[in-house]
Amino acid sequence: MTEPTAVALDDATVAFRLADGRVYTAVEKADLSVAHGEFVAIVGPTGCGKSTLLNVAAGLLRPASGTARIFDRPLAGLNREAGYLFQADALFPWKTAIDNVAIGLEIKGTARSEALARAGKWLASVGLGAFANRYPHMLSGGQRKRVALAQVLIRDPKILLMDEPFGPLDAQTRQIMGNLLLELWTADRKAVLFVTHDLEEAIALADRVVIMSAGPGARIIGDWRVTLPRPRDISEVRMEKDFHALHKEIWNVLKDQVMKGYAQSSQSGAA
Numbered sequence: 518m519t520e521p522t523a524v525a526l527d528d529a530t531v532a533f534r535l536a537d538g539r540v541y542t543a544v545e546k547a548d549l550s551v552a553h554g555e556f557v558a559i560v561g562p563t564g565c566g567k568s569t570l571l572n573v574a575a576g577l578l579r580p581a582s583g584t585a586r587i588f589d590r591p592l593a594g595l596n597r598e599a600g601y602l603f604q605a606d607a608l609f610p611w612k613t614a615i616d617n618v619a620i621g622l623e624i625k626g627t628a629r630s631e632a633l634a635r636a637g638k639w640l641a642s643v644g645l646g647a648f649a650n651r652y653p654h655m656l657s658g659g660q661r662k663r664v665a666l667a668q669v670l671i672r673d674p675k676i677l678l679m680d681e682p683f684g685p686l687d688a689q690t691r692q693i694m695g696n697l698l699l700e701l702w703t704a705d706r707k708a709v710l711f712v713t714h715d716l717e718e719a720i721a722l723a724d725r726v727v728i729m730s731a732g733p734g735a736r737i738i739g740d741w742r743v744t745l746p747r748p749r750d751i752s753e754v755r756m757e758k759d760f761h762a763l764h765k766e767i768w769n770v771l772k773d774q775v776m777k778g779y780a781q782s783s784q785s786g787a788a
């Protein structure tokens with residue numbers, strides 16, 4: 518039996534009412550799917566609607582028309598199958614690293630002793646076993662991101678929705694976090710929808726790279742399968758000939774949209 522599709526957006530149009538009463542159609546008739554266990558990256562120019570699509574998959578936004586289905590069921594309200602990781606981490610500053618991770622289970626009713634034991638294991642698996650009792654302000658940006666990743670993964674969501682999760686990190690830390698994410702994902706393949714503006718990061722991580730056009734009325738204009746072998750080291754895979762060939766092919770489509778996106782991001786408009 519085939520697994521149901523983890524995320525399926527069909528003909529999704531998303532519009533926002535602006536303060537002056539006009540309607541801005543950010544995304545128009547977008548089709549996007551993420552299969553069970555698949556890693557899909559969305560890349561597009563600034564302001565095109567990447568986060569908007571992710572928010573539809575999260576159930577935070579309802580499309581004006583079209584449908585959102587999660588494991589073949591229409592999405593109504595929040596997507597309870599998903600865990601989210603955003604650019605800004607959502608750690609509680611007054612809780613230690615281990616308490617920040619354990620909270621993910623405690624809010625589901627798990628006994629504190631068990632939650633702490635499992636949080637300790639997750640901190641170890643993100644390489645922070647020795648930092649359990651530090652507060653977020655005592656951790657580096659990369660370490661906080663590891664805690665945030667453990668906080669999401671401890672709840673064992675079937676889908677991971679990630680919006681520029683490594684955006685604020687320096688280049689080396691981004692690569693280390695990318696490799697950590699791939700290692701954890703390989704161990705337990707969840708469906709991943711990963712938003713990034715960085716095409717190299719998208720190709721290095723994903724099974725498929727989906728490209729959006731510049732808005733308004735952004736659409737999915739390309740969908741490439743990344744056949745680079747796994748396991749991948751995301752710094753090394755960038756040196757490969759096939760990586761460069763695919764990058765060139767996708768960039769040829771993306772570059773015009775990036776120019777349009779920059780031009781449009783300096784204007785505002787309704788459509």
Ligand SMILES: Nc1ncnc2c1ncn2[C@@H]1O[C@H](COP(=O)(O)OP(=O)(O)OP(=O)(O)O)[C@@H](O)[C@H]1O
Pocket residue numbers: 533534535541543561562563564565566567568569570714732
């Ligand atoms: N609540 C809102 N009200 C009005 N317009 C919005 C709202 N949210 C997003 N938009 C507009 O919708 C478009 C898409 O926004 P979105 O944040 O999805 O883009 P993005 O591709 O994630 O951008 P970036 O790469 O810059 O993070 C943008 O033009 C943005 O200004």
